[in-house]
Amino acid sequence: MAQVTLNNVKKVYAGGVEAVKGVSFDIPDGGFCVLVGPSGCGKSTLLRMVAGLETITSGEVAIGSRTVNQVEPADRDIAMVFQNYALYPHMSVYDNMAYGLRNRGTPKDEIEKRVREAAKILAIEALLERRPRQLSGGQRQRVAMGRAIVRKPQVFLFDEPLSNLDAKLRVQMRVEIKKLQRALGVTAIYVTHDQVEAMTLSDKLVVMNAGEVEQIGLPADVYRKPASKFVATFIGSPPMNILPGAVDGPGIVALGETIIEARDLREDLAEGMPVEIGLRPEDIEIASEGQAGSLPFDVEFIEELGATQLFHGKLAGEPFVMQAATGEVAAHEGRLWIAVDPDKVHVFDLKTGARLGKG
C-alpha cells in the first residue's frame, strides 16, 4: 500500500495546449481520491499521467516513496479500470484476469488462487469461462474490477468506470466499489464528471476546472464551503442559484432591494462592491411577506421528484430554483416569500469567482 504524491504536475500537448497546469496534492495510504470536473478539465489526463499512459511534461508523480515519472505503466504497481472496460474480447473472463499475472511470470497455482479469490469477492465465479461479449454491462464492469484486484496493486485507478451503466446499476456498483476499496485498503484515484459519485465515494475530493485545481477537501467541506463560484455550481444537484448583489456592510449583502445577512462574508470589503450571491435550492426556507430579509420568488412551474419538489421561477429577475420536501410548501404557482439561513449564504467575487469568506 502506498500514498500517491503529485508535485506541480504539468501536461502540455504537442500543439501547445496546456491540459494540466501544475497540480499538487497527495493522497494518503488507503485514501479514496475523486477527481471531478467537466469534460476537458484535465482530470483524465492527470489520471493517465499517474498510470503512465501519458508522459509528464514537468513536475513529479510519486507512488509510495518512489518517483515514477520514467517508470513503465506495468512497473508502477497500479491497476486501472477503464470507462469501456477494455476487456480482451477474444479471451475468457478467467484469461482476462490472469493475463497480467502471466506476463509477470506468476506461478500457475498462484494465478489460479488469486483469480478464484477475486471472482468470489465479485460474485462472478460462474462466468469465468465466458467471453466478454456474453456478459452484461454490469458483469463486464465486475470483470474489469477483477482484473484490477488480482494484481494486488498499490493503487487503483478508475477512469469513469460507471458511466456506461444504467442509472440503477451505477448506484449499486458505486456502493460496491466503495466497499471493496475499504475492504482491500488500497489507495484509489477515481475520475468522474458525476458529482453524486464524487460526493459519495471520496474521502478526498479534488474539483478541477480548465487544467487547474479549484478546490481540494472533504466532500462535505467542499459542499458546505465551495471555494469558488465554479465549485459551488458544479457540486450539488440541482445546482446552486447565483444572483447578482453588492456588499452592504460587514456581513451584509444587498440583493436588489433586500438586505440579507451572510455570516461567512469577509469583513474588509468595500461597501457597494459588486458580488454574486449563491443560495442552494435545498437551503431555502419559507418566510412571510414583510419579514426582514425575505425575498419575493415568482414560481412558474413545479417539478415533482417524489420525496421532494422543485419550484422553478424568477427571483429579482434571475432564474431561481427552490427545493422543498413534498407537502411542506403548498404547490401552486405565483408569488412566494422566502428566506435563507445567514450561515448558508455564499458570496463570490464577481470578477474572479473566488469565495469571499472568512479564513
Add this chain to the structure above:
Amino acid sequence: MVEDRRLGDLIAYVILTIGVLIVAFPVWLTFVASTWDAATVINGQMPLYPGPYFFENYNRILFIGTSSTTREPVIGMMLNSFVMAMAIALGKIFISVLSAYAVVYYRFPFRMAAFWIIFITLMLPVEVRIFPTFKIVSDLNMLDTYQGLSIPLIASATGTLLFRQFFMTVPDELLEASKIDGAGPFKFFKDTLLPLSITTIAALFVIQFIYGWNQYLWPLLVTTKDSMQTIVIAIRKMITTADALTEWQLAMATAMLAMLPPVFVVIAMQRLFVKGLVETEK
C-alpha cells in the same frame, strides 16, 4: 400481409433461380464436355448430360497430359499454381499485417510518408511495372522458380490498407490495458491484435489466394519450362493449338480442375470470410 410476403418471397426466389441458372449453366456445360470423347464435343451434337468418359479424361489429363504442345500432366501444374497462390496469399498477409501494425501503432519520423508510399503502389500493379520487374527477376536468376512467380506479386498495398482500417477500429484502451498488464509491443501484437484480426486475415487470404491462382500475365512471362507452368496458362495453351485438333474434352477437364481449389478455399473460409467483411463487434 401474409399473402404479400409470400408473393415477395416467390418473386425473390424466381429471380434468384434465374441468376443461379445463368451462372451455373456454363459450368455445367464445361463439366459435361469433360465427360465425353473428343469427337462428340467437336461435332456440336454434345448432349446436355454427362457421358461415359469421365474417368478416362480426368485420368489422362491429371497424370499424362494432352497429346500435343504441352505434354506435362496437369497435376504438376496444379501444384505450381497452388504453391504460387499460397505464397502470394501468406506473403501478403505477413507483410501487410506487420506494415499496418507499424503505421498504426508506432510514432516514427515520416510515418505518414511511409504510409502514402505504400498507398500509391495501389496505382502500380504488375501490368504497369512489368518490364522493370521482369528485368529484376531475371537478373536475380529467379526465372522458372517459385520465388520468381510469387515475390513480385506479394508487394501490394491492399492488405496494408485493410489491416490499417481494422487496427484503427480497435479501441486504444486495449493497448493501454495491455501496457498496464505488462505486455510489450510484440506481446500486444501476438496476444491481442492477431487473435482479433483472425476474420480479417481469413478474408484477405481468400481474396489473395484467388488473385494468385488466377494470375495469367506474370506466370506467362517468368516461366519458360513446361514443368513450371501454372494451370491457367495450360488451359490457354490447350485451346490454341497449331496444326492439331483442340482436345476440348481435356481442356474442359483442366478447367474443371482449375476451379476446384478456389472453390474449396471459399467454402472452407466462408464463415470467417463473411464475418471479416461485415464484422462490427470488436
